[in-house]
Amino acid sequence: MNQLAEIAPAEGRLGVLLAGLGAVSTTFIAGVESVRRGLSVPHGSLTQMNTIRLGMRTENRTPLINDFVPLARLDDLVFGAWDPYPDDAMRSAETCGVLTSEDVRRVADFMKTIKPMSAVFDSDHVKKLDGKNVKKGGSKRDLAEQLRADIRRFREDNKCDRLVMIWAASTEVFLPAGDPAHATVEAFEAAMAADDPAIAPSMLYAWAAIREGVPFANGAPNLTCDIPALTDLAVQAGVPIAGKDFKTGQTLMKTILAPGLKARMLGVKGWFSTNILGNRDGEVLDDPGSFRTKEESKLGALEYILQPDLYPELYGDMYHKVRINYYPPRGDNKEGWDNIDLFGWMGYPMQIKIDFLCRDSILAAPIVLDLALFLDLASRAEMSGIQEWLSFYFKAPQTAEGLYPEHDLFIQHWKLKNTLRWLMGEEQITHLGVEYYD
Numbered sequence: 496m497n498q499l500a501e502i503a504p505a506e507g508r509l510g511v512l513l514a515g516l517g518a519v520s521t522t523f524i525a526g527v528e529s530v531r532r533g534l535s536v537p538h539g540s541l542t543q544m545n546t547i548r549l550g551m552r553t554e555n556r557t558p559l560i561n562d563f564v565p566l567a568r569l570d571d572l573v574f575g576a577w578d579p580y581p582d583d584a585m586r587s588a589e590t591c592g593v594l595t596s597e598d599v600r601r602v603a604d605f606m607k608t609i610k611p612m613s614a615v616f617d618s619d620h621v622k623k624l625d626g627k628n629v630k631k632g633g634s635k636r637d638l639a640e641q642l643r644a645d646i647r648r649f650r651e652d653n654k655c656d657r658l659v660m661i662w663a664a665s666t667e668v669f670l671p672a673g674d675p676a677h678a679t680v681e682a683f684e685a686a687m688a689a690d691d692p693a694i695a696p697s698m699l700y701a702w703a704a705i706r707e708g709v710p711f712a713n714g715a716p717n718l719t720c721d722i723p724a725l726t727d728l729a730v731q732a733g734v735p736i737a738g739k740d741f742k743t744g745q746t747l748m749k750t751i752l753a754p755g756l757k758a759r760m761l762g763v764k765g766w767f768s769t770n771i772l773g774n775r776d777g778e779v780l781d782d783p784g785s786f787r788t789k790e791e792s793k794l795g796a797l798e799y800i801l802q803p804d805l806y807p808e809l810y811g812d813m814y815h816k817v818r819i820n821y822y823p824p825r826g827d828n829k830e831g832w833d834n835i836d837l838f839g840w841m842g843y844p845m846q847i848k849i850d851f852l853c854r855d856s857i858l859a860a861p862i863v864l865d866l867a868l869f870l871d872l873a874s875r876a877e878m879s880g881i882q883e884w885l886s887f888y889f890k891a892p893q894t895a896e897g898l899y900p901e902h903d904l905f906i907q908h909w910k911l912k913n914t915l916r917w918l919m920g921e922e923q924i925t926h927l928g929v930e931y932y933d
């Protein structure tokens with residue numbers, strides 16, 4: 496049963512604030528607008544297309560998720576962004592080259608209206624970029640206060656009832672977890688004032704959002720809000736947060752396939768993954784510091800799904816390697832190869848080869864939409880802190896301290912839908928099924 500207070504209705508406008516107005520953000524905005532104009536179908540979005548089974552299989556109750564839980568309507572979404580490059584969403588979409596010029600032109604009037612606010616940017620945290628649309632400030636604390644002022648101004652100017660913020664900006668260089676500056680809210684705020692290098696720009700956005708009561712999701716692998724100071728602050732402030740790193744492309748495939756291999760107790764000796772991509776994200780990831788952040792995020796999934804500690808004979812000696820290669824001719828159309836060396840009965844070897852010709856931002860855009868709508872729902876349902884039920888969307892899901900993350904896409908999907916049932920006071924679905932045979 497629902498253990499929560501009543502969910503406030505999704506009335507009025509929902510502002511979606513995007514840190515970063517690059518490939519993912521512009522593909523997301525253009526897609527929402529073209530759906531609103533009846534030019535597209537929101538493929539890949541659970542909130543727009545997926546149904547949810549309620550009750551017994553014999554009841555035939557399968558409403559759309561959108562009809563079952565009170566979500567904001569696409570018509571009520573307004574968009575804002577920050578980016579160190581001053582290009583509006585139209586120009587940025589053209590530069591990113593994810594969508595055809597014809598598709599961008601069909602929503603050009605709308606896209607031109609979205610101009611990025613000046614960013615909190617630091618080239619120590621993202622190499623290879625050099626935008627000029629950047630805030631100046633005395634200290635990191637001061638810069639974060641400027642972000643809070645932007646949030647308040649945006650809310651007022653656009654007459655928003657509610658806001659959500661999503662980090663869809665470049666991957667920052669690797670920062671180790673466990674820095675004393677990340678340990679408590681007090682230490683974090685003191686470190687902001689002292690310009691501590693352990694405080695990355697993405698953390699300032701997350702802090703500003705939480706302090707303004709705005710739900711926050713992190714689409715990149717940076718630590719950002721995955722530190723005790725900000726998870727604690729989110730709970731104190733009653734703000735839902737989620738992260739990290741949108742689950743698209745190769746990791747999506749891994750978390751679909753690996754659970755199947757494990758379910759059949761097939762062993763894996765090696766899993767080699769390599770990618771070529773040529774967008775700005777790929778260029779940033781060409782920097783070893785940013786790649787390290789991504790690598791950590793990508794490597795975790797298999798370990799957790801296959802559980803080598805529980806199944807040493809099957810997965811104890813697995814060799815897992817991930818490579819990302821910047822290759823400009825491909826643009827956003829990434830190609831991801833996987834070679835899996837597996838073994839079955841009596842140890843006989845087999846191989847699987849995957850060649851996924853994917854489109855990164857096409858896979859990421861519906862994730863941004865779902866996260867915006869679900870985080871807003873969570874906020875209206877008075878849920879706060881880490882929203883583990885949104886793990887479905889992330890490569891490296893945030894969890895409570897000491898809890899290992901669930902990476903299996905099917906467990907994540909089940910968890911998400913059971914959370915929606917729980918929120919609405921519907922029975923959980925266990926798939927036990929004996930009741931049909933009594």
Ligand SMILES: NC(=O)c1ccc[n+]([C@@H]2O[C@H](COP(=O)([O-])OP(=O)(O)OC[C@H]3O[C@@H](n4cnc5c(N)ncnc54)[C@H](O)[C@@H]3O)[C@@H](O)[C@H]2O)c1
Pocket residue numbers: 514515516517518519520577578579580591614615616617621624626662663664665666667696697714715716740741742743744774775776854855856858859
């Ligand atoms: N495309 C995908 O499928 C996918 C999947 C998982 C994660 N991600 C992550 O999402 C993020 C965005 O991906 P993308 O393909 O849109 O990249 P992109 O390079 O096209 O866009 C990122 C934008 O962020 C801006 N930016 C950099 N630092 C900023 C800051 N401090 N504040 C505000 N803006 C800043 C850049 O100028 C750029 O315009 C990346 O971190 C990427 O790793 C993307």
